Amino acid sequence: xxxxxxxxxxxxxxxxxxxxxxxxxxxxxxxxxxxxxxxxxxxxxxxxxxxxxxxxxxxxxxxxxxxxxxxxxxxxxxxxxxxxxxxxxxxxxxxxxxxxxxxxxxxxxxxxxxxxxxxxxxxxxxxxxxxxxxxxxxxxxxxxxxxxxxxxxxxxxxxxxxxxxxxxxxxxxxxxxxxxxxxxxxxxxxxxxxxxxxxxxxxxxxxxxxxxxxxxxxxxxxxxxxxxxxxxxxxxxxxxxxxxxxxxxxxxxxxxxxxxxxxxxxxxxxxxxxxxxxxxxxxxxxxxxxxxxxxxxxxxxxxxxxxxxxxxxxxxxxxxxxxxxxxxxxxxxxxxxxxxxxxxxxxxxxxxxxxxxxxxxxxxxxxxxxxxxxxxx
Numbered sequence: 001x002x003x004x005x006x007x008x009x010x011x012x013x014x015x016x017x018x019x020x021x022x023x024x025x026x027x028x029x030x031x032x033x034x035x036x037x038x039x040x041x042x043x044x045x046x047x048x049x050x051x052x053x054x055x056x057x058x059x060x061x062x063x064x065x066x067x068x069x070x071x072x073x074x075x076x077x078x079x080x081x082x083x084x085x086x087x088x089x090x091x092x093x094x095x096x097x098x099x100x101x102x103x104x105x106x107x108x109x110x111x112x113x114x115x116x117x118x119x120x121x122x123x124x125x126x127x128x129x130x131x132x133x134x135x136x137x138x139x140x141x142x143x144x145x146x147x148x149x150x151x152x153x154x155x156x157x158x159x160x161x162x163x164x165x166x167x168x169x170x171x172x173x174x175x176x177x178x179x180x181x182x183x184x185x186x187x188x189x190x191x192x193x194x195x196x197x198x199x200x201x202x203x204x205x206x207x208x209x210x211x212x213x214x215x216x217x218x219x220x221x222x223x224x225x226x227x228x229x230x231x232x233x234x235x236x237x238x239x240x241x242x243x244x245x246x247x248x249x250x251x252x253x254x255x256x257x258x259x260x261x262x263x264x265x266x267x268x269x270x271x272x273x274x275x276x277x278x279x280x281x282x283x284x285x286x287x288x289x290x291x292x293x294x295x296x297x298x299x300x301x302x303x304x305x306x307x308x309x310x311x312x313x314x315x316x317x318x319x320x321x322x323x324x325x326x327x328x329x330x331x332x333x334x335x336x337x338x339x340x341x342x343x344x345x346x347x348x349x350x351x352x353x354x355x356x357x358x359x360x361x362x363x364x365x366x367x368x369x370x371x372x373x374x375x376x377x
Contacts, residue, residue, distance in 0.1 A: 004028045006140055008054045009200045010207055017221060024224070025118040027055040033223045038325065040222040041229040044189055045326055047218035048149030049226070050210055053188075053195070054203070058139040059122055061112045065132035070104060070112060072128040073121075073275060075258075077268035081106045086169045086184065090258055090266040091124045096279025097255030098263065099124065100239060103186060105171060115144070119239050124275065143203040147210065147219075148193030148230075150372070155214050156183070156194060163194075168374040177209055188227055190234025190366055192375050232322045232333055234373075235293070235363035237261060241304070242291060242319040242333060249288070257283045261291050262363075289316065290341035293363040294349070296330040299323045302351035308334050308358075310347045315340060318349055324366075331365050332358075 006027035008014070014021060018034030030052060033040075043049040061069060070078045074089040081087050086105040093099050100119025106112055114121060122138065129136055147156070156163045160174055160183065171184035179202045187193030198206055211221060231238060240246050242261075244254040258264040258280060267280065296302070301321045308316035316336035323330045332349070340347065345360040367373070 006055070008052055009143065009203045010052045010054070013204065013207060013221075014052065019223070024055045025057060029055045029224050031224045033221070037223060037226050037229065040220060040226040041324075042326060043218060043220050044149040044191055044222065044226070044230060046150070048147060048151040048155065048214065049220055049222035050207065050214070051146045051148070051222045051224065051226070052143070052203075052207070053146045053224070054143040055224075056115050056117060056144055057122060058142045058144070058197075059114045059116070059125060060137045060139055061114065061125065061129075061134055063110055063132075063134040065129075065134040066110055066112050069125060069128045069132055069134050069136075070114065072273065073124040074102065074104060075267040075271065075274055075280075076104060077271050078104060078106070078112075080268065083108050084170055084172065086171060086186065088169075088266060090263050091119070091121055092258070092274070092276030092280060093120075093255065094276055094279070095255060096257060096276040096283050098239075098243065098258060098261060099255075101237075101263070101266070103184075105184065113139075117239055128275070141200045143198050143200050145196040145198065145203060145206060145210075146187055146193060147196065148187045148189040148191050149219075150192060151217050151219065152191075152193050155210070155217060155219060164377055166194075167376065176206060179206065181206075187373070188236055189230040189373075190236070190364065190370075191230075191372055193373070228320055229322045229324075232320050232331060233324065233327070233364060233366035235262075235333070235365075237263070237291065237333070238320070242335075247305070247317050247319070247335060257287065259284055260287045260289055287338050289335050290338050291319075292334060292336055292341035293361040293365060294318070294321075294332040294334050294347070294358045295361040295365075296321070296332060296349060296356045296358040298356060299330055300351075300353045300356060301330065302332060302349045302353070302356060306349050306351035308336055308347055309350055310340065314350075315347070318351075327366060329365060331361070333363070336360070
């Protein structure tokens with residue numbers, strides 16, 4: 001494990017499953033287990049899997065100005081978010097370029113939680129809070145266990161009254177196994193799933209009991225990088241691995257627009273006043289590239305960073321690929337010229353295994369109408 005400054009209370013359990021606890025966002029994270037990640041992918045797509053995503057950073061904002069701070073720092077109109085609801089949002093710098101994404105949870109009238117990954121969200125919120133009547137607290141005790149898959153609700157309904165009625169992007173303060181938790185109908189898999197926010201001291205017991213009781217249903221522990229297989233199918237980007245921070249432009253610094261990433265939907269209609277708003281709107285139609293999908297021939301998955309070519313010239317780069325034995329497709333997320341980001345455009349991926357013919361394909365590849373993740377009842 002690299003020099004981490006944040007620690008999951010599930011560390012020993014991850015080690016027993018074969019993890020070396022590689023660093024992510026300052027926390028030793030179970031990037032890998034022994035065994036085949038395909039088994040974990042199939043569990044989440046057909047049954048359910050449990051992941052420790054406590055490396056996500058949790059920031060609490062309370063006080064009369066909390067909503068103003070979040071409104072300034074993010075692309076969402078937060079006054080539309082009622083207690084018990086949440087929203088996915090982006091954050092920009094002054095140049096209108098993406099620096100992080102997050103989920104905004106409204107816990108009460110003047111109480112919020114912002115959950116984000118390894119980008120600059122905490123810094124953005126702190127900067128927006130200067131001189132305002134707001135308290136900001138970084139919470140490293142709050143752990144996040146993600147139970148994802150079509151049987152997740154089948155398991156939880158035996159323990160949590162009303163869980164079936166919890167709508168997508170809603171959350172509830174409740175108890176699980178007699179322990180205080182907040183359960184959110186969110187996830188990063190494209191499946192119906194739930195994130196269980198609990199105290200660090202309670203996480204091991206909750207983890208153990210779900211896996212023990214859920215074993216007969218096929219619920220298994222899943223490594224962090226199983227998310228790469230799931231997110232590729234479901235068009236869920238992962239900062240900075242799909243961004244110019246990883247694949248910088250030759251003639252300028254890193255930074256992508258929401259138009260380029262396909263995340264412009266995170267801007268509430270007509271919203272102004274958030275950081276980078278003027279530049280965001282100005283940059284519409286000035287995309288230097290597009291994030292778009294690829295369907296590749298065969299079953300060989302190109303490595304991240306593989307060159308995307310057209311007529312023998314490199315035009316883009318693969319950021320994440322996967323082959324699904326369940327859905328029988330070989331697919332990838334890629335950065336490519338705007339004119340190539342049209343269904344059916346033929347290109348070639350040059351990778352360590354050779355050349356793979358492919359065509360541009362819109363995303364998501366799996367459940368494009370998002371009926372699975374949003375299912376009711």
